[in-house]
Every structure is written in structure tokens, then in C-alpha cells.
Amino acid sequence: xxxxxxxxxxxxxxxxxxxxxxxxxxxxxxxxxxxxxxxxxxxxxxxxxxxxxxxxxxxxxxxxxxxxxxxxxxxxxxxxxxxxxxxxxxxxxxxxxxxxxxxxxxxxxxxxxxxxxxxxxxxxxxxxxxxxxxxxxxxxxxxxxxxxxxxxxxx
Amino acid sequence: xxxxxxxxxxxxxxxxxxxxxxxxxxxxxxxxxxxxxxxxxxxxxxxxxxxxxxxxxxxxxxxxxxxxxxxxxxxxxxxxxxxxxxxxxxxxxxxxxxxxxxxxxxxxxxxxxxxxxxxxxxxxxxxxxxxxxxxxxxxxxxxxxxxxxxxxxxxxxxxxxxxxxxxxxxxxxxxxxxxxxxxxxxxxxxxxxxxxxxxxxxxxxxxxxxxxxxxxxxxxxxxxxxxxxxxxxxxxxxxxxxxxxxxxxxxxxxxxxxxxxxxxxxxxxxxxxxxxxxxxxxxxxxxxxxxxxxxxxxxxxxxxxxxxxxxxxxxxxxxxxxxxxxxxxxxxxxxxxxxxxxxxxxxxxxxxxxxxxxxxxxxxxxxxxxxxxxxxxxxxxxxxxxxxxxxxxxxxxxxxxxxxxxxxxxxxxxxxxxxxxxxxxxxxxxxxxxxxxxxxxxxxxxxxxxxxxxxxxxxxxxxxxxxxxxxxxxxxxxxxxxxxxxxxxxxxxxxxxxxxxxxxxxxxxxxxxxxxxxxxxxxxxxxxxxxxxxxxxxxxxxxxxxxxxxxxxxxxxxxxxxxxxxxxxxxxxxxxxxxxxxxxxxxxxxxxxxxxxxxxxxxxxxxxxxxxxxxxxxxxxxxxxxxxxxxxxxxxxxxxxxxxxxxxxxxxxxxxxxxxxxxxxx
Numbered sequence: 001x002x003x004x005x006x007x008x009x010x011x012x013x014x015x016x017x018x019x020x021x022x023x024x025x026x027x028x029x030x031x032x033x034x035x036x037x038x039x040x041x042x043x044x045x046x047x048x049x050x051x052x053x054x055x056x057x058x059x060x061x062x063x064x065x066x067x068x069x070x071x072x073x074x075x076x077x078x079x080x081x082x083x084x085x086x087x088x089x090x091x092x093x094x095x096x097x098x099x100x101x102x103x104x105x106x107x108x109x110x111x112x113x114x115x116x117x118x119x120x121x122x123x124x125x126x127x128x129x130x131x132x133x134x135x136x137x138x139x140x141x142x143x144x145x146x147x148x149x150x151x152x153x154x155x
Numbered sequence: 156x157x158x159x160x161x162x163x164x165x166x167x168x169x170x171x172x173x174x175x176x177x178x179x180x181x182x183x184x185x186x187x188x189x190x191x192x193x194x195x196x197x198x199x200x201x202x203x204x205x206x207x208x209x210x211x212x213x214x215x216x217x218x219x220x221x222x223x224x225x226x227x228x229x230x231x232x233x234x235x236x237x238x239x240x241x242x243x244x245x246x247x248x249x250x251x252x253x254x255x256x257x258x259x260x261x262x263x264x265x266x267x268x269x270x271x272x273x274x275x276x277x278x279x280x281x282x283x284x285x286x287x288x289x290x291x292x293x294x295x296x297x298x299x300x301x302x303x304x305x306x307x308x309x310x311x312x313x314x315x316x317x318x319x320x321x322x323x324x325x326x327x328x329x330x331x332x333x334x335x336x337x338x339x340x341x342x343x344x345x346x347x348x349x350x351x352x353x354x355x356x357x358x359x360x361x362x363x364x365x366x367x368x369x370x371x372x373x374x375x376x377x378x379x380x381x382x383x384x385x386x387x388x389x390x391x392x393x394x395x396x397x398x399x400x401x402x403x404x405x406x407x408x409x410x411x412x413x414x415x416x417x418x419x420x421x422x423x424x425x426x427x428x429x430x431x432x433x434x435x436x437x438x439x440x441x442x443x444x445x446x447x448x449x450x451x452x453x454x455x456x457x458x459x460x461x462x463x464x465x466x467x468x469x470x471x472x473x474x475x476x477x478x479x480x481x482x483x484x485x486x487x488x489x490x491x492x493x494x495x496x497x498x499x500x501x502x503x504x505x506x507x508x509x510x511x512x513x514x515x516x517x518x519x520x521x522x523x524x525x526x527x528x529x530x531x532x533x534x535x536x537x538x539x540x541x542x543x544x545x546x547x548x549x550x551x552x553x554x555x556x557x558x559x560x561x562x563x564x565x566x567x568x569x570x571x572x573x574x575x576x577x578x579x580x581x582x583x584x585x586x587x588x589x590x591x592x593x594x595x596x597x598x599x600x601x602x603x604x605x606x607x608x609x610x611x612x613x614x615x616x617x618x619x620x621x622x623x624x625x626x627x628x629x630x631x632x633x634x635x636x637x638x639x640x641x642x643x644x645x646x647x648x649x650x651x652x653x654x655x656x657x658x659x660x661x662x663x664x665x666x667x668x669x670x671x672x673x674x675x676x677x678x679x680x681x682x683x684x685x686x687x688x689x690x691x692x693x694x695x696x697x698x699x700x701x702x703x704x705x706x707x708x709x710x711x712x713x714x715x716x717x718x719x720x721x722x723x724x725x726x727x728x729x730x731x732x733x734x735x736x737x738x739x740x741x742x743x744x745x746x747x748x749x750x751x752x753x754x755x756x757x758x759x760x761x762x763x764x765x766x767x768x769x770x771x772x773x774x775x776x777x778x779x780x781x782x783x784x785x786x787x788x789x790x791x792x793x794x795x796x797x798x799x800x801x802x803x804x805x806x807x808x809x810x811x812x813x814x815x816x817x818x819x820x821x
Contacts, residue, residue: 004591011598012608028679035542041400043544046393048744053761053770086544088529093539097529101551104525105518112514116507119499145575 023063030063030072031056034084043086158222163213163304167254170206170261171294173199177287185280185354193276196283200268203290204261211258214251214303218244224311227251227303233317233738235708243328244318249467250303252331256448257293259339263368264290267343271364278360281350282343289342292474301467317738320710326386333379334406338444340372341413345441345482348434352485357430357492362420362437367797369420373413374793380406381786392744392759394679394774396782399548404527405447408520412440415516422509425571428495431486432513438482443520445475450527501573508566515559522551553606557613560668563661564617567624585623590616610672614665621658621665628655652799659792666785673754673778681761681772693775695756696720700728702767710743711735715760715769719749731771733760755779 021029028045036047037055044052044059062072076084088094180196183189214227218241223229231244231251246252264286271279297303321327344365351361362369383403384396397403416436422429449471486493499506526543533539568582593615594608602608628650629643636643648655680692684699691697698718705712713733719726732745749756755776763769 004588004595008591008594008598008612011594012605012612024680033546035544042398046391046395046398048392048761050762081540083530083540083542086542087546087550088533088541088543093533093537094541097526097533097541097543097547098551101518101522101525104521105514105555108514108518109511112510116499116502116510119495120502142577145578148570148578 023060026063026069026072027056027060030059030069033073033086034076035086037080037084156216156219158217158220159213160217160222160225160304161213163210163217164298164302166206166210166213167294167298167302167304170203170210171291171298173202173206174261174287174291174294177203178284178291181280181284181287183280185277185284185350188277190276193280193283196280196287197268200261200283200287201265203287203294204258204265207254207258207261207290207294210297210304211245211254214254215242215245217304218242221315223313223315224306225303226305226307229307229312229315231315231318233315235738236318236323239328240318240323243322243331246331246335247318247322248303250297250301250305252335253293253301253467254297254303255332256335256339257290257297259335260286260293260342261290263339263343264346267346267365267368272360275356275360275364277354278347278350278356278364281353282346282361283350285346285349286342289346292470296467296470300470314738317709317736320734320736320739320741320743321390324386324390326382326389330379330382330386333375333382335379337372337374337376337379337406338409338448340368340375341409341437341441341444343368343372344437348437349482349485352434352489355489355492357489359424359427362423362433369413369417370793370797373410373417374790374797376406376410376413377793378786378790380410381783385783388779389746389748392746392761392772394677394757394759394772394776395674396779399526399545401527402447402451404523405450408523408527409440409443409447411516411520411523412436412443415513415520416440418509418516419513422506426495426506428499428506429510430493430495431490434486434493435483436513438479438486439520442475442479442482443524445471445478449475503569503574503576503579505566505569505571508562508569512559512562512566515555515562519552519555519559522555523548526551556668557609560610560613560617560665563664564613564620567658568620583620586616586619589619604675607672607675610668614668614672618662618665621661624658625655648795652795656792656795656797656799659795660789661792663785663787663789663792666781666788668785670778670780670782670785673776673781676777678775679773681770683768683770685766685768690771690773692756692773693754694721695726695773695775697729697758697771697773699769699771702763702769708737710737713760713763715763715771717747717758717771719756729756729758731758731760733763733769750780752780752784753777 031045032043034044036042036044036049036052038049038051039047044056059072059076062075067075073085082089082094088097090098177196177199180192180199184193184196216222217225217228218232219238221228221232221234227248227250231247232241236244244251246255264283268279268283268286271282273279344362347361347365351357380403383406387398388394388396413436416433419429419436420433423433449468501507526547529543530541533541564586565583568586569579590612594612597608597611602611625644625647628647629640632638632643632646633640636646638646648659678693680690682688682690684690686699686701689696689698696719698720700716700718703714703716705714711734713735714730715732717729717731719729726749729747729749731747734743734745735741736743744759744761747758755774757774757776759772761770761772
């Protein structure tokens with residue numbers, strides 16, 4: 001069991017998608033990372049207009065001339081402005097877009113963990129006037145678990 | 156057919172008056188508890204529905220009669236449009252879709268209030284007042300700023316502009332009504348929740364009275380979203396089904412919070428906990444549903460879906476603010492009455508799993524909301540124009556989605572209240588092995604995408620956990636009744652439809668995730684081809700044979716014939732089209748798809764020339780078929796859930812004092 005889990009983790013960690021890209025694949029890839037100036041709210045890849053297809057051909061041309069992805073993105077940003085990038089940059093105003101969801105998720109998780117801990121801790125304290133719990137031995141707890149497991153399996 | 160458009164606006168005005176009367180009567184009934192006032196409110200509500208329905212029928216008759224004296228009819232229909240699409244143009248534009256929204260709202264309100272238990276007259280009165288208050292707002296919108304019965308300026312045109320060709324698809328006849336049914340359906344639990352806050356009846360009655368409505372609305376929204384994806388896939392020609400377009404996001408946000416609600420409400424039922432949270436979730440869900448309608452119809456965010464922009468935004472925003480501030484303000488006001496009656500017994504418990512599930516769903520909903528509105532926020536706050544598109548959403552959503560899938564598997568394995576670590580490991584062992592074997596088998600088989608490996612293994616883990624639940628459940632019947640596996644399975648599901656129906660929904664979600672994971676292996680090629688040219692795409696060879704032309708009264712059709720081979724196998728021909736819609740002068744591609752459970756071959760003509768050369772765009776989309784299959788399984792699961800009732804034992808257990816609850820595992 002442990003060996004299987006370890007092996008799975010190693011396979012996932014070592015796996016990496018193929019890196020060599022043809023100019024067409026690179027153009028397809030970039031077209032999914034830039035917004036279309038011709039279809040508001042949609043990436044260049046998803047925009048059906050002829051102008052979008054022409055722009056995609058231009059990008060493929062850049063790729064054929066040996067430009068890297070970063071260089072092509074920079075060129076497009078110079079031409080169309082920062083809004084051409086389909087994802088906000090990780091600096092300046094763009095960083096807030098990335099940080100806030102992560103902070104909200106972390107805060108939500110931390111709040112949930114705190115509440116769950118507090119709720120379960122309160123429950124664990126003996127309540128005044130309530131009869132104290134009957135102490136159970138390890139063997140009894142084991143038997144209870146087994147019984148519950150069996151019950152659970154049959155329910 | 157004769158146009159009854161003349162009845163439209165007067166009916167709306169009368170409906171508006173009746174809705175206001177209903178609000179007054181219901182408020183008085185909820186304050187005094189007087190039955191006669193409640194009956195008066197109900198009669199005014201039914202009249203509101205009757206007159207709204209009459210206005211809607213009036214508009215439909217105007218559409219069918221080609222009454223181009225109405226601006227709406229002239230803008231969205233034409234004489235050549237077929238009858239189903241003419242009727243569907245009711246929701247093709249802003250004014251008509253608002254009227255459709257309003258008629259659904261008044262119809263659902265009439266049904267919900269008529270069927271609500273009489274013993275809850277104060278709660279029903281307050282809920283009726285909320286529903287009719289919302290209806291009054293929408294009736295005002297369609298009677299004044301968004302009036303679909305407004306006359307055309309100048310001479311009456313001989314023919315109309317016709318419906319956008321993109322909307323002329325069977326999917327578009329069903330997709331918007333389902334989305335609207337989902338959005339509007341959440342009005343009912345929202346109104347009962349607010350009613351419960353007003354009348355201080357904060358037990359389970361508000362959500363048990365509206366349980367079927369919540370399930371119905373969620374199902375309609377889910378299927379509506381999937382159908383929207385299917386429409387995008389078959390009509391838009393870019394080989395995908397989800398673009399994180401603001402309008403898609405608008406339908407997805409309430410779905411996420413409603414899904415969180417469907418899960419967390421189980422804790423309130425079983426343990427009388429999370430009362431504040433559940434009311435908050437339903438307020439957020441309805442707020443997001445209205446926000447979605449606002450987003451789509453206000454023109455605030457331009458998108459390919461925002462077909463019309465109108466002067467309604469200035470009314471929607473205060474209304475939305477009132478819903479959210481009022482709703483959440485009421486929750487804060489009643490905070491003391493909403494305290495949990497129980498506490499958590501252990502960190503390892505199903506309650507904890509549900510809470511983690513809620514955190515993830517809320518984080519997902521916030522991500523979508525934030526990503527959708529951030530461009531506006533950035534522009535208003537710093538004057539910077541930037542975009543938030545699919546790469547942003549995919550980056551943040553993938554880990555959240557995978558964590559939710561993992562929790563979907565872990566949840567059913569953990570008991571309510573508490574579970575020892577030993578028992579937990581015993582339960583989780585088989586699913587873990589299933590996940591591990593999947594990774595090893597696929598990894599050794601050459602799969603190299605870490606995301607896909609993780610997705611497939613989590614799906615295997617969760618599927619094993621869910622199937623294990625079915626096996627354990629049916630084993631009892633096999634032993635006790637000495638019956639076959641299928642009969643035992645059938646009895647297991649029939650005994651607890653909500654639980655096992657829920658598991659079926661989860662299995663459907665897994666199939667959808669498998670379909671999404673297949674996207675990592677998508678192949679795309681595009682080529683300018685002359686007759687006789689070939690194009691290799693993955694294992695396929697496509698031969699372009701030429702272009703055929705034809706025409707109808709609506710469009711000029713240009714159809715390419717493409718022979719498809721896979722190795723030495725002749726797979727026949729595919730015939731994608733590029734058509735010119737005459738009324739709009741708009742070009743539109745009709746995609747050709749060859750689909751099977753392994754992969755779709757997707758071919759689209761993006762342009763052509765008089766010398767018969769054509770630009771052919773081709774995709775090989777692995778596993779997409781499973782998305783539609785998963786949606787069908789989800790629907791089947793929801794039908795099972797909706798056919799179930801709360802088990803008497805559970806109802807009784809929730810009424811018993813916490814310390815006396817039996818420590819059963821389920």
C-alpha cells in the first residue's frame with residue numbers, strides 16, 4: 001500500500017508535458033493566452049471572426065521567424081496594451097487579481113479550521129450538571145469501532 | 156395568427172398593481188396571522204400571475220403574427236424564421252427575456268404559495284410578500300424601461316432583422332429557459348429564508364417547505380449550464396465548450412453557492428448546525444442569480460453573449476444592493492436566534508468534510524466573481540485596463556476543483572459525529588489503491604501530464620469510494636432477501652433516494668471531470684486547402700474534396716466535403732458548412748463532429764474562396780463525449796434525489812435532544 005502511494009507520487013512528480021512545440025502549436029498556445037480585440041470577453045483562440053484568424057496567422061508568422069513566446073507576448077502588448085493579456089500580470093495592479101482569491105481561500109480555510117476546533121473543543125469539555133462520560137478502555141474502544149464499522153458497512 | 160400585442164402593456168400594468176396589493180396583504184397577514192388577509196394575498200398573487208401570463212402570451216402572438224409594429228418583434232424575428240425559433244426569440248432580447256423571467260417568477264410563486272403548508276401561515280405570508288416584492292420590481296422593469304411592447308419608431312418595416320444566427324440552434328431553444336428556470340427557482344427558497352428571518356421561525360421549516368424547489372432550480376441550472384456548453388461546442392466553432400465568458404460565469408456563480416447550500420443544509424437537517432451559514436448561502440445564491448441577470452442584460456460587461464444593451468442597469472444595481480444588504484442585514488439582526496443547537500464531536504467527521512466542501516465552493520464562487528468584475532474594479536480604481544480570461548480561472552480553479560473531487564470521495568467514507576483514525580484508514584484503503592493503481596497504470600502507459608494524472612487518479616479514488624457505498628448497501632439486501640445484484644442495488648437506492656441519488660450525481664460529476672481532463676491532450680490544426688489536399692491531425696488524415704453550394708429563403712449554404720481516414724480505415728465523409736444568413740448579412744459556421752467515447756473529430760470551415768479553396772480548422776478532442784454523458788448521469792441522479800422524501804427516522808432524530816442521538820455511523 002505504502003509502496004503504491006509512493007510510486008504514484010513519484011510518477012506524478014516526474015511527469016511533465018511534452019515541451020517541443022511547432023510554430024502552429026505555439027501560435028495555438030499563445031492565442032489562448034491573449035484576448036481577442038475583435039470579440040469582447042473572449043480569447044483570440046475562441047473568437048470566430050476573420051480578423052481574429054488573421055491575427056492568429058500573424059502570431060504563427062512570428063513563431064516561424066523564431067520569436068519566443070515571451071517575445072511574441074511582449075510585441076502584442078506593445079501593440080494592443082496590457083489588456084491583450086488574458087491573465088493579469090503578477091505585478092502592479094494585476095497582482096491584486098491573483099492575491100485576493102488566494103487570501104480569501106486561505107482566510108476561509110483558517111476560519112473553518114478555527115471554528116471546527118472551537119466547536120469540537122467545547123463539546124469535549126464536561127458540561128455542568130451533565131453526567132460524566134463512562135470511561136472506556138482501549139479494548140472497548142477498538143470493539144466499538146469494529147461494531148460501528150460493521151454497522152456502517154451494512155447500512 | 157392575430158397579434159394580441161394591444162393587451163400586453165395594460166396586462167403588465169394591472170399585474171403590477173396586483174403584485175403591490177399582494178405585498179400589502181401578505182405583510183399584513185404575516186404580522187397579524189389573519190387567514191383572510193393571507194387568502195387575499197394569494198388571490199392577488201394568482202391575479203398577478205394571470206395578467207403576467209396574458210402579457211407573455213400577447214408577445215408570443217405578436218412574434219408569431221410578425222407584428223413588426225413592435226420594435227421587439229422587428230428587432231428579433233423575420234418572416235423566414237421557423238416557428239420554434241420565432242417563439243424562442245421571446246428570450247432572444249433583453250425586453251422579452253425580462254418578461255419571460257417575470258412570468259416564470261409569478262408562476263413559480265403561485266405554485267409555491269399554493270402548495271405551502273397552511274400551518275405556516277405567518278412564514279408563508281412573509282415569503283409571499285418577498286416574492287411579490289421581487290415580482291413588482293420586474294413588472295416595473297418590463298412595463299417601463301424594458302417594455303417589449305414599445306412601438307417601432309417611424310414606418311412599420313415589411314420584414315424584421317431576424318434572430319441572431321448563433322441563437323438559431325436547438326440548444327438555444329432550451330438553454331436560456333433552463334438557466335432562467337434555475338435563476339428564478341432560487342427565488343422560492345430565498346423568499347422563504349427571508350420570511351423565516353422576518354417571522355423568527357428559524358427552525359427547519361423554511362428549507363423543508365422549499366426543498367423540492369431548491370433541487371429543481373439547481374437541476375435546471377446545472378442542465379442549462381451544460382446545454383450552454385454543448386451549444387458553444389456545436390455552434391461557435393472554436394472546438395471548446397467553456398470560455399469563462401462573463402455570461403457563462405454569471406450562471407456558474409449561483410450554481411457554486413447553491414451546490415454549497417445543498418450540501419451544508421444536510422448538516423442543519425441532521426445536526427441542527429450551520430443555520431446562519433445556510434441562510435447566508437441562499438441569500439448569496441439568489442443575489443448572484445440576480446447579479447447574473449444584471450450582468451447579462453445591463454451591458455455592464457460586453458461579451459459575445461450580451462446581445463443587447465439597455466437602460467436597465469441603473470435600476471438593477473439598487474435592487475441587487477437591497478436584496479444583499481437587506482438579506483444579510485436580516486441574518487445579522489437574527490444572529491442570536493440562528494445559533495447552532497449542537498457542536499462538533501470530532502475533527503474527523505462528515506460534518507468537517509461538509510464544512511471543507513463549503514469553504515472550497517465559496518472560494519471557487521469568489522474566484523469567479525472576482526475574476527469577472529476585476530477588470531471593472533481595476534479600471535475604476537486605477538484607470539488601468541486589463542483582462543481576466545481563461546488562464547487566470549484555470550490556474551486558480553484547477554486545484555480547487557481537484558480538492559473538491561477528493562473531498563467528494565472522502566465525504567461518504569467518514570461517519571457523522573466522529574470516527575476513529577483506524578476506521579477511517581480501513582474505509583479509505585480500497586479507494587486509495589484504486590487511485591494509486593490508476594496513476595501507475597497511466598504513467599507506465601505513457602501519460603505525461605501531471606494535471607491529467609492527478610485528475611484521473613482522484614476520479615478513480617472517488618469512484619471507488621462511491622461504488623463501495625453501493626456495494627456495502629446492496630450486500631445487506633443480497634444476504635437478507637437472497638436476491639441478485641441488480642435487485643439489491645435497486646432496493647438500496649429506493650430505500651434512501653436522497654443519499655444514493657446524490658452519489659449518482661457525484662458519479663456524473665466524475666465523468667464530466669474525466670471529459671475536462673481529456674482537454675489536456677487536445678490537438679488542433681488549421682490549413683488552407685484546395686480540393687485534393689490532405690491534412691494530418693493526430694491519427695486522422697483528412698482529404699478536402701470540394702465545396703457544394705445550396706440556398707434556402709434564410710441562408711446561402713456552402714458545404715465542404717471532407718473524406719476522413721484513420722490509418723487504412725475509411726471513416727466516411729464529414730460536411731461542415733459556412734453559411735451566409737441573408738436577413739442579418741452574417742456568416743456563420745456549422746461544425747461537423749464525429750464523436751465517440753474516446754475522442755471527437757471536430758471540423759469547421761472558417762473561410763473559403765471562389766476557386767474552391769477553403770480554410771479548414773480541425774480539432775481532435777479526447778474524452779469530450781464523457782462530459783455530455785456525465786451530465787445525463789447527473790440528471791438521472793437528481794431525478795432519484797427529487798423522488799425521495801426525508802426518512803422519518805432522520806426527521807425524528809433531528810427533533811431529539813443532541814445527547815440522545817444514537818451514535819450511528821451514517
